[in-house]
Amino acid sequence: MDSVDLSGLSSGEILIGGEWRRGRGNKYTSIYPADQSVNADVYGANEDDAREAIEAADNAWRRADWSGLKPHERAAVLHRACDLIRERHEWLAQVQRRDNGKPINETRALVTSAANTFRYFAACLETLDESLTPPRGEYLTMSVHEPLGVVGAITPWNSPIASDAQKIAPALAGGNSIVLKPAEVTPLASVALARILEEAGVPKGVVSVLPGKGSIVGDAIVRHPLVKKISFTGGTEVGRGIALLAAEKLMPASLELGGKSPTIVFDDADLDHAVNGVLYGIFSSSGESCIAGSRLFVQRSIYHAFVERLVSSARKLRVGDPSLEQTQMGPLISAQHRTSVERFVSLGIEEGGRVLCGGGRPEGDGFDRGFFFLPTIIEGLSNGALICQKEIFGPVLVVLPFDDEESLLADANDSAFGLAAGIWTRDYKRAWRTARALDSGTVWINTYKQFSIATPFGGWKDSGTGREKGYLGIREYMQQKSLYWGLNAAPLAWAD
Known part of the structure; x- marks a missing residue:
């Protein structure tokens, strides 16, 4: 496995309240999941660092050298951040690859996404209007939006730089300060992004990046009284805990x-498109994706033919070195996570499932040094099986036949989650009916796992609340105020 120049990140320093220094939390080692080689030593933050960063963020917001700028002035800084990300595109992609082991072509796409996110919200900021509302008396009424103050953002390990950008860019566009806690195991891309934001012109103290344990740093951020909003992407159980704390503070929370x-x-689908789309939907990112299409429903009349093609294609997927252009699947994030995936596969077999391909670790030179797992397809289970109900977050697909739309929708919606779904059919009326009937925040039709920063994203049910992205994504990081301008010629009559 190759390496990349991490000398700019090897000091272990993190950005705390505008100062680059080592955190006062535990020192730990960032490793490359593909071969367990060392990326860098990291000095994580602790509660005191979080408190210092939040207080600095609040001071920075109140002194108004960011929140008080005109929208086009803040937009200019966001445009500069986009330009700097583009200038360092390949290096950032390699850092992201080392951070979490994703194939290089995928990390390049994530860096491009981050750059485009800053550019998009810069454009939105320059064109976002306030509104005059229809008056119902002798007054002029208008609605304006103002920053919340300090925003806490907590991002996951599966796509750090893109997730960071989706929270930082709209929060900054709204005039807020932001304290970011990246996942403990993937700090490098977030620290690199912090240096870019500083260079782009974000004032001192407006952004802090605090790697460390979620139970310590994340908890301190959520609980602090100066934090006015939390934006969290991660597991449902942690999200529930954040929602409870946010409710106690009467603080808005976006939870993905x-x-x-x-x-x-469906039986009329273009099977070439469907096979490729299903494989991409579950096995890209090694299945470590919240929107992974992990339950596959195939109409019974084509079930066997389709599954045969799917399994044949899955066996040909290229698992291996993430630095190579041809690699489609890299390692899982850690040995512990791979063990969790293996337990789910064993559970599926215990429940009566049959493994059609994969089901274990690949063999061969180099695989034993990393956390690799083969693309796995299982059949013979009902939708009520535990591995059809629990999120595995790995390259495991369960295939289930269906007979008609009614039974299909009952099973497809029989889940605690409602984040995403995919439909493959040539019948546009059936596509419309099915898409509208699915309990899901996003539905892809004859495609899968495509994203636009211009299109809102979020979940239903246990998949979360609130939305990211979209033209109004900035408003998620602002609070609304109404203004009344009196136009009456005579004094108010009541006091006469």
């Missing part, structure tokens, strides 16, 4: 949580 997304292949 887990998923167990159904993918549906």
Whole structure:
């Protein structure tokens, strides 16, 4: 496995309240999941660092050298951040690859996404209007939006730089300060992004990046009284805890949580498109994706033919070195997570499932040094099986036949989650009916796992609340105020 120049990140320093220094939490080692080689030593933050960063963020917000800028002035800084990300595109992609082991072509796409996110919200900021509302008396009424103050953002390990950008860019566009806690195991891309934001012109103290344990740093951020909003992407159980704390503070929280997304292949689907789309939906990112299409429903009349093609194609997927252009699947994030995936596969077998391909670790030179797991397809289970109900967050697909739309929708919606879904059919009327009937925040039709920063994203049910992205994504990080301008010629009559 190759390496990348991490000398700019090897000091272990993190950005705390505008100062680059080592955190006062535990020192730990960032490793490359593909071969367990060392990336860097990291000095994580602790509660005192979090408190210092939040207080600095509140001071920075109140002194108004960011929140008080005109929208086009803040937009200029966001545009500069986009330009700097683009200038360092390949290096950032390699850092992200080392951070979490994703194949290089995928990390390049994530860096491009991050750059585009800053550019998009810069454009939105320059064109976002306030509104005059229809008056119902002798007054002029208007609605304006103002920053919340300090925003806490907590991001996951599966796509750090893109997730960071989706929270930081709209929060900054709204005039807020932001304290970011990246996942403990993937700090490098977030620290690199913090240096770019500083260079782009974000004032001192407006952004802090605090790697460390979620139970310590994340908890301190959520609980602090100066934090006025939390934006969290991660597991559902942690999200529930954040929601409870946010409710106690009467603080808004955007929660993008887990998923167990159904993918549906009808008998009239273009099978070439469907096979490729299903494989991409579950096995890209090694299945470590909240929107992974992990439950596959195939109409019974084509079930055997389709599954045969699917399994044949899955066996040909290229698992291996993430630095190579041809690699489609890299390792899982850690040995502990791979063990969790293995337990789910064993559970599926115990429940009566049959493994059609994969089901274990690949063999061969180099695989034993990393956390690799083969693309796995299981059949012979009902939708009520535990591995059809629990989020695995790995490259495991369960295939289920269906007979008609009614039974399909009952099973597809029989899940605690509602983040995403996919439909494959040539019948546009059936696509419309099915898409509208699915309990899901996003539905892809004859495609899968495509994203636009211009289109809102979020979940239903246990998959979360609130939305990211979209033209109004900035408003998620602002609070609304109404203004009344009196136009009456005479004094108010009541006091006469």
